Amino acid sequence: MFKSNWILILLFLLILSCKGYKQADFNHKKSWHQVVTSDDSSPIARHEAAFVNVGDKFYLLGGRGIRSISIFDTKTQKWSLGEQPPIEFHHFQPIVFEDKVYIIGALTGKYPAETPVENVYAYNTTTDSWEKGAPIPKDRLRGSTGNVIKDGVVYLSCGISNGHISGHKKWLDSYNLKTGEWKILPDAPRARDHFQAVESDNKIYVLAGRLSKAPSATFKETIAEVDVYDIKKNIWVTLEKEIPTQRAGNIALLYKDDVLVIGGESASQTKAHNDVEGLNTKNHTWITYPSLLQGRHGTGAVLFNNHIYIASGCGNRGGSPELNTMEKY
Template sequence: MFFLVACGSSEPPAITPPEGPTPQTGWHEIIATDSSAPTARHEAAFIGIDDKYYLLGGRGIKPVDIFDNKTQVWSSGAKPPVEIHHFQPVVWNKEILLLGAMTGGYPGETPLPDIHVYSPATDSWSTGPEIPADRRRGGAGAVIHNNKLYLVCGITDGHRGGHVAWFDEYDLKTGAWRKLPDAPRARDHFQAVVHGSKLYALAGRTTTAATNPFANTIGEVDVYDFKTGAWSTLSDTLPTHRAGNAAIVLNDSILVVGGESKDQLLAHSEVEALSVATGKWHTLDSLSRGRHGTGIIHHDGKLIMASGCGHHGGEPELDDMIVYELE
């Protein structure tokens, strides 16, 4: 089972290899037992359910890649009905929900009007609830908290503009949408997380293709308190400003992993951890190869990433999986 939130120390998590005769230190690539590999893709999603990992979406229409942690083999699943990219997935009742997504080509991608659902049990896609017409956007953060789905920020006009600070709630049981107070600032190309009773919006940018699509990165961390219904902003900013990053809660820290920026051609390899208790940042071991446009999983004592893009922009797309052993 996957745990994104757990009890633990307020200090950043210890990321060290386990004891053993020949441990592999740091991030390293994992090769499937049959030499199978994930499909090279980016602006995609990587998420886990039970003992399997799922790589979904990305530019073009690509099949779902499924990694079985027991057999250590990749297999291919069904293709989505439409091109789906620039989104953060969530899991609900062992199905994967894709929303806050774009479709189409750069730079004028359009937001998808519906939530799309992939069911691992049947290896099938279905179209879920419609997103209100005046709240559709891509590159948004998506989380689930207390049986409700939350969609935060995003961009309405592909990579050309239309940055929004919108914050919306969808009740997964009643099917009702509700507008909530806007975030303190707009951002897109990022991932949000929930720790305890708070939502954190970290990293990202306000994308403007006409000037520089990799510029305007955001360091501020905006926090929504579900108990008070109010937003606040932390005093410490993200040390390495970037977008297209992955994010995950690990014990009482929030990790921002990888990404892209105007400052370098290579995708970022930085892994930086925010202590929820102190609001301070700490630097952890860097990825073995930088990447953006994918996700990160915590499972079976490991952090795992697959695919993504190795430079800022769209090339080269990666077809590997890298792992970090947690203490």
């Protein structure tokens, strides 16, 4: 009997192998867990904001209105407050370089006719202070861009110039943080806004998002295609496999070999998405990860000590309710 059981197990494993199951599928038995602080502190609720990691601290910044930075200390497991920004920033993907958080390609103002922020801004995590940087070229102004950094150069893709109404861009630009040089690069295959970009192995993955057309089609025109820019070859390609769950306002993050698309919003449901899907950068297949505890859009995520943390955002499509919770995978 014992021997026959082992034969059955071996046959089962062989069947799984023949069907092409990936080892990654078995590693996704992990799940998301609520993060409870040591003193019951919580961050300021916000959405269309950013969440980044510098050193052993997390920084939650921006969002609609002018709100102080929320700082999470991973050593004490407590939230505290940092300096308020000089102006309102929202709809941006932040860039961390050395000890500063850079905001490039943000919007400011009220829905639906928000305007692009005209300068680069930076938050210095060492001094808890804000700096106003160089102006962005006027003919390249827009917000809701997908931003990544590679070797001190920021790459800004796509975006929208007229709030949530019009001015959808295919643009790709680079901005050198050390020299201040701005370059115009080849346009992406298609325009999109309300998304985040990810860099892996000198390739920039531009995925999810939509074409916002307020007030009648703010959420409807989500984008299925995945566009990839090769930094070294200076060319764009579009992958064959589209995103499984179309959504915008999502979070994107590189986790091992997978570009994760986390959360988001769409016309298909009132609740914010709790979907987490991963695009493998080696074979361009999609993998389903465990769902978030709380669906959310309009925020960021950080990878710290092999755990993914996500905080704040909005729990429904649109602007409410704003969340002040954090969970980790």
